[in-house]
Amino acid sequence: MVLQVRKSSMPDYRFLRQQANRSLDWLSSRLPEFSPLDKGRVDSFRLKAFAELTLVYASLVEWDHRGLRAKLIRWKTFITTLCERPAFAQGPRKQPLLAFGYLMPYLSLRGIGYRSEYYEETLRTLSSDGWLKSMELVPYRVLDREYVLWKSGFVKVEPPWRRLYLATAAGQSDNPFRFDDEATYSLTHSIFYLTDFGKRGHPLSTSSVTRVKSLAECLLLHYWRMGFWDLVGELLITLNCLGGTDSVIVRGATVAFFSAHKKSGCVAAKSNLDRDEEFSRAPKRSKRDREFRDCYHTTLVSLLYCGTALNQIPPHSP
Amino acid sequence: MNSLIQTSSMTKNWLEAANPQSQESQSMKRLGIWLCEQIASRDGRCISVGNGKVELPLMSQFVALHRSELLNVVTKLTVHSGQREPLTTGDRNEWKRLLGAMAVSHAKSGDVVVVAALLRLAARLDLQGKWLSEAKRYLLTQQHSDGSFGMLAAEMEFVGRTKRVNELATLRLTVEVLWALAELAALEKRSS
Numbered sequence: 182m183v184l185q186v187r188k189s190s191m192p193d194y195r196f197l198r199q200q201a202n203r204s205l206d207w208l209s210s211r212l213p214e215f216s217p218l219d220k221g222r223v224d225s226f227r228l229k230a231f232a233e234l235t236l237v238y239a240s241l242v243e244w245d246h247r248g249l250r251a252k253l254i255r256w257k258t259f260i261t262t263l264c265e266r267p268a269f270a271q272g273p274r275k276q277p278l279l280a281f282g283y284l285m286p287y288l289s290l291r292g293i294g295y296r297s298e299y300y301e302e303t304l305r306t307l308s309s310d311g312w313l314k315s316m317e318l319v320p321y322r323v324l325d326r327e328y329v330l331w332k333s334g335f336v337k338v339e340p341p342w343r344r345l346y347l348a349t350a351a352g353q354s355d356n357p358f359r360f361d362d363e364a365t366y367s368l369t370h371s372i373f374y375l376t377d378f379g380k381r382g383h384p385l386s387t388s389s390v391t392r393v394k395s396l397a398e399c400l401l402l403h404y405w406r407m408g409f410w411d412l413v414g415e416l417l418i419t420l421n422c423l424g425g426t427d428s429v430i431v432r433g434a435t436v437a438f439f440s441a442h443k444k445s446g447c448v449a450a451k452s453n454l455d456r457d458e459e460f461s462r463a464p465k466r467s468k469r470d471r472e473f474r475d476c477y478h479t480t481l482v483s484l485l486y487c488g489t490a491l492n493q494i495p496p497h498s499p
Numbered sequence: 500m501n502s503l504i505q506t507s508s509m510t511k512n513w514l515e516a517a518n519p520q521s522q523e524s525q526s527m528k529r530l531g532i533w534l535c536e537q538i539a540s541r542d543g544r545c546i547s548v549g550n551g552k553v554e555l556p557l558m559s560q561f562v563a564l565h566r567s568e569l570l571n572v573v574t575k576l577t578v579h580s581g582q583r584e585p586l587t588t589g590d591r592n593e594w595k596r597l598l599g600a601m602a603v604s605h606a607k608s609g610d611v612v613v614v615a616a617l618l619r620l621a622a623r624l625d626l627q628g629k630w631l632s633e634a635k636r637y638l639l640t641q642q643h644s645d646g647s648f649g650m651l652a653a654e655m656e657f658v659g660r661t662k663r664v665n666e667l668a669t670l671r672l673t674v675e676v677l678w679a680l681a682e683l684a685a686l687e688k689r690s691s
Contacts, residue, residue, distance in 0.1 A: 357603050358633060399630055402600035403607060406562060429558040429593045430600060436559075 194494045201487035203446030204480050205252045212259045214473045232285035237481045239289040277312040288333035320348035321367040328374035343384040355392045357399040369415035379422035405434040408452030413438045414482035421489035447476040503684045511535035513646030527670035534677035543688035547580035573616040599630025606637040615679035622682035648676040
């Protein structure tokens with residue numbers, strides 16, 4: 182597909198919908214690889230991937246964009262079937278230290294109305310025993326946990342957003358020199374949760390929003406230059422969550438981000454994947470596995486970006 | 500004393516004490532001392548050697564330039580004093596952010612030469628901003644206590660350190676930084 186991002190404007194509704202569909206198609210074709218269950222064991226990498234898939238699914242269902250709904254039915258079947266499999270459902274009680282990771286998919290589904298008596302019982306048991314908050318976490322992961330518990334409806338009281346945010350990297354500094362990759366992920370995730378992906382009011386003052394947008398834009402150029410598409414995508418979502426920004430940097434990074442996508446609809450986290458000698462020499466099966474590992478997250482990010490961008494455009498705009 | 504004058508004064512002392520052997524290094528030393536004097540004079544004039552008119556490239560293409568192309572473009576833009584079309588307020592704001600973000604990005608990669616070049620261009624365009632200030636602060640932290648610039652130990656170790664190579668590399672880098680500082684000092688003067 183030829184990229185149609187004009188100099189004077191951001192991607193239009195049609196382009197975003199087409200792009201979202203391409204990412205959805207690639208992700209749908211790889212759904213079995215999101216399953217964390219493998220020969221009687223749970224793979225922690227795929228446990229994370231499955232939780233992320235479910236989070237994106239729940240967001241897309243909530244946003245309800247025309248033209249994407251039909252394709253999500255396959256996702257629903259895959260996700261609910263897996264969650265209901267006893268081999269997965271027993272995980273949180275079997276390994277309470279990993280309970281939150283196991284429960285993430287269910288909590289995301291719970292936020293859009295899905296209920297399972299077995300999981301409800303698990304949640305009550307583990308919560309009363311303190312297992313849902315047993316791990317020591319960095320501040321943005323605390324924000325992440327509180328957001329998921331609140332969004333699911335399991336915790337009724339709204340978290341102290343401002344206090345949680347001020348403990349994160351973005352709450353502490355707006356100097357781009359202080360943001361390495363990890364701190365940049367902290368920034369993007371903090372804004373995702375604080376704004377509910379741009380769908381709720383947030384406790385940031387106008388001047389704080391201006392500072393965070395400026396910081397995100399500066400970091401966006403850095404990761405665009407580095408070909409680090411995972412963070413380019415997350416920073417573009419961050420800017421959308423804060424109401425959007427139209428500048429040369431944002432337009433250029435958006436064009437570059439979509440140009441990095443493959444014809445199949447996926448996009449690798451970093452631009453050097455195809456040039457990697459080890460990758461090009463690998464046997465077919467591990468090549469496919471490597472492609473999944475390198476592309477699934479950034480492709481989910483791309484889909485999420487399209488969703489947040491579509492949320493800002495009226496469907497009938499030219 | 501102004502921080503740029505103080506910085507260049509230290510560098511001038513280092514340059515005056517240096518005793519380079521090659522002709523190229525000696526030229527670099529003279530150029531460096533001359534730049535230090537320009538900084539001290541603070542007369543607000545840009546440093547140029549040609550009268551050609553070089554137009555700015557498209558902003559969207561600027562980020563994607565390879566390092567050598569980028570340095571080449573910036574050099575062409577900054578050595579010529581020919582008048583170009585004045586930037587609109589909107590373009591000034593975009594260039595300020597673009598050059599600032601690029602300078603910060605290259606600073607994060609430890610590329611002092613590119614940071615100096617971008618700051619030089621920004622100063623020539625009379626641009627000032629938060630990210631440009633952060634990049635300038637970074638540039639000033641690259642000075643050694645003897646007055647020279649550049650943390651080149653790793654590169655020297657890689658290429659096989661010889662006194663001549665080390666000397667020339669340090670002189671070249673110091674001159675690159677001084678050139679940026681001279682343009683920044685001139686901008687400070689014009690803005691005051």
